[in-house]
Amino acid sequence: NAGVTQTPKFQVLKTGQSMTLQCAQDMNHNSMYWYRQDPGMGLRLIYYSASEGTTDKGEVPNGYNVSRLNKREFSLRLESAAPSQTSVYFCAGQGSSYNEQFFGPGTRLTVL
Amino acid sequence: GENVEQHPSTLSVQEGDSAVIKCTYSDSASNYFPWYKQELGKRPQLIIDIRSNVGEKKDQRIAVTLNKTAKHFSLHITETQPEDSAVYFCAARDSNYQLIWGAGTKLIIKP
Numbered sequence: 136n137a138g139v140t141q142t143p144k145f146q147v148l149k150t151g152q153s154m155t156l157q158c159a160q161d162m163n164h165n166s167m168y169w170y171r172q173d174p175g176m177g178l179r180l181i182y183y184s185a186s187e188g189t190t191d192k193g194e195v196p197n198g199y200n201v202s203r204l205n206k207r208e209f210s211l212r213l214e215s216a217a218p219s220q221t222s223v224y225f226c227a228g229q230g231s232s233y234n235e236q237f238f239g240p241g242t243r244l245t246v247l
Numbered sequence: 248g249e250n251v252e253q254h255p256s257t258l259s260v261q262e263g264d265s266a267v268i269k270c271t272y273s274d275s276a277s278n279y280f281p282w283y284k285q286e287l288g289k290r291p292q293l294i295i296d297i298r299s300n301v302g303e304k305k306d307q308r309i310a311v312t313l314n315k316t317a318k319h320f321s322l323h324i325t326e327t328q329p330e331d332s333a334v335y336f337c338a339a340r341d342s343n344y345q346l347i348w349g350a351g352t353k354l355i356i357k358p
Contacts (some may be wrong), residue, residue: 175350175351176350176351177253177255177336177348177349177350177351178291178336178346178348179348180345180346183345185344193345224270225290225291235281235293235296236281236288236293236346238291238292240289240290241290
């Protein structure tokens with residue numbers, strides 16, 4: 136039982152490059168989330184998926200796209216990376232609205 | 248929409264003393280308030296949560312209190328220990344069932 140996993144752990148991109156952050160969970164969570172965490176700040180929601188086949192924008196969706204491939208996987212794509220997207224990205228899963236959100240280990244992304 | 252403010256941003260206490268972190272929220276319809284702990288370089292993890300139908304919840308050295316009228320809730324840690332050093336985040340669930348997060352409090356336990 137791996138919980139919530141993310142790949143890669145670290146990534147350096149040049150401005151304009153694209154990449155996809157992968158997230159998978161084996162906890163049978165209905166809802167999945169992508170957050171970014173900047174130094175000295177809290178977690179800001181980028182996108183979420185309340186159930187398989189649905190996705191919705193969060194607080195800071197600009198510059199990102201997501202795919203809920205199946206119940207287990209939720210990916211985040213940066214089409215044209217910008218330095219402002221340098222951050223730590225966390226994926227999380229949640230069973231129901233009153234349940235705990237379980238976070239992945241995070242991806243530290245630097246855009247030069 | 249919901250807005251959550253958290254204070255203080257940094258809190259330094261002597262080992263063995265108590266620590267209190269406070270959060271206020273804006274949406275009176277919010278009904279779920281979790282607290283997460285994030286150790287340096289690690290992922291956030293839930294330590295305690297409270298629903299709006301109770302005023303207080305306790306788990307060993309940790310307690311959370313909720314004042315719905317004033318729209319604020321607080322985390323209390325008693326008999327602090329070095330392993331309590333971390334960043335603590337409060338959150339409130341909004342009407343879309345999403346968590347809105349406070350900015351975090353860095354808790355430093357002095358030996």
